[in-house]
Amino acid sequence: MIRKDIRSLSAYRVPGSDGMIKLDAMENPYPMPSALHQGWQDLLAEEGINRYPDADMAKLRGMIAELDGLEADQVLLGNGSDEIIQMLLMAADPGACAVPTPTFVMYELISRWVKRPVVTVRLDAEFQLDAQSLLRTCGREKAAIIFLACPNNPTGNMWPAETVRAITEGFRGLVVIDEAYRPFADRTHTNLIAPNVLVLRTFSKMGWAGLRLGYVLGDAGTISELNKVRLPYNINALTQASARFLLRHLKLFSTQCQRIVDERERIFEQLETIDGVRPYPSQANFILLRVRDANGMFDWLKMQHILVKNMHQAGGNLAGCLRLTVGTPEENDALLSAIREGVI
Ligand SMILES: Cc1ncc(COP(=O)(O)O)c(C=O)c1O
Structure with a gap:
């Protein structure tokens, strides 16, 4: 069964x-913040929950894109970034998912759900990542997708910029740079976005964990392919309305x-x-x-x-x-x- x-x-x-x-x-x-309570509640009360939510979310995507100087068609939204990890693992070419270990457990767990093999490369005793060793493993095991959490969970460290660059330059499959902890880190990797390089984010850590809203930034062509495996109404109306409101008070x-x-x-x-x-x-x-x-x-x-x-x-x-x-x-x-x- x-x-x-x-x-x-x-x-x-x-x-x-x-x-x-x-x-x-x-x-x-x-x-x-309590200053937002009334405005937020009024807005939610007006939201028509008898109707399906906006499936395209162009306005919300535009507001999010603007935060990084990008365009709305470079943003895909997920019910938490977990859901986007699932979309990526469904849509990537056949082949293994490569991750450093230890890292965020959902990459491996969701790979298993979708029957994608997982290959891991151990971090050293100081939790540092050897980019060349990761690239060799990817080549040998025919990996199709790499997840790099920057900063990494649970270790908290950021990979040096040269390490991330070596991986994005040395791998032809998808490289997903997971910036879940971007609000607390001193740099981003949006400058590396390319047809095969994506930056994953979430609003969870910033204070909206209960809303479940994550997003991925990427090349418009890649985003439009990934959009094909997004469930039509994956972001509910209350989350959409809340996010549009809260983004004005970021x-x-x-x-x-x-x-x-x-x-x-x-x-x-x-x-x-x-x-x-x-x-x-x-x-x-x-x-x-x-x-x-x-x-x-x-x-x-x-x-x-x-x-x-x-x-x-x-x-x-x-x-x-x-x-x-x-x-x-x-x-x-x-x-x-x-x-x-x-x-x-
Ligand atoms: C590296 C990393 N990526 C993604 C997530 C998932 O975040 P979300 O709440 O958006 O599903 C987490 C959550 O802990 C995380 O640590």
Whole structure:
């Protein structure tokens, strides 16, 4: 009835977080600014949900394109960037999906759903990527698509510009540069956009995770091919209306993101002063932390009602690691004192 390989998978599990300080999912901890509430609610009330939503979304795509000085036909929208990863893996030429490891798990998971082989190239002990080794693997294994998360999840680091350039210049298949953490990073790769090079983004980390809106920027010809595997009404009417409204107030969200970056730097410096823990530099809204006993620290933090992501089970060079999402200053202070108390 159901494919054997699907039956052998586990469903994506989201842990319960009631009553916890939630620092496990790279969300923006700040709610929507109250100055926007009334205008937003009025707008949603006017939205005609008896009708299917706008399928083409030209206006919204235009507004998003403008943020990067691009055109509306260079933007494709997805129900979260997860959905765009799925579209890319369905539409790319036959051949393997190549990813560094560790990286964002959905590239591999969705590849399995669509029966696409996956090849991985290990990051070194400092989580650096060897571009030549990735390119050799792609050639040997006949890869058709590469995903490069910049900054990478869960390690938080950005690949050097030369590394990304070497990969885009040395690979003929699709190269997807995933900039999910763009609001917290110091550079973008939109200058590399070409018929086979795309830049993937999401509004999730900026404060709209609940809306589910991601997008990919690319060459207009490639975007129009990818659009053929997009479900007709993939972005619901309330998300579309909210995004058009919120994009006019983007500055408020950028300010929140800057606060998150400042807090990230503060936490990093504090973590560096604690014996027995090693934080890795990050350009995202989270910090990867190495501790002597990751399971013990994870359980201890949970007892203190703080939920972080335990990366230890992933094994390899993530053994001993936890991923901490940056929260509000108060949440971060609670996290730091709990780590100080719990460290062995
Ligand atoms: C690198 C990366 N890409 C994409 C996503 C998915 O984001 P979205 O919420 O837009 O589906 C995540 C989420 O954590 C991520 O870390």
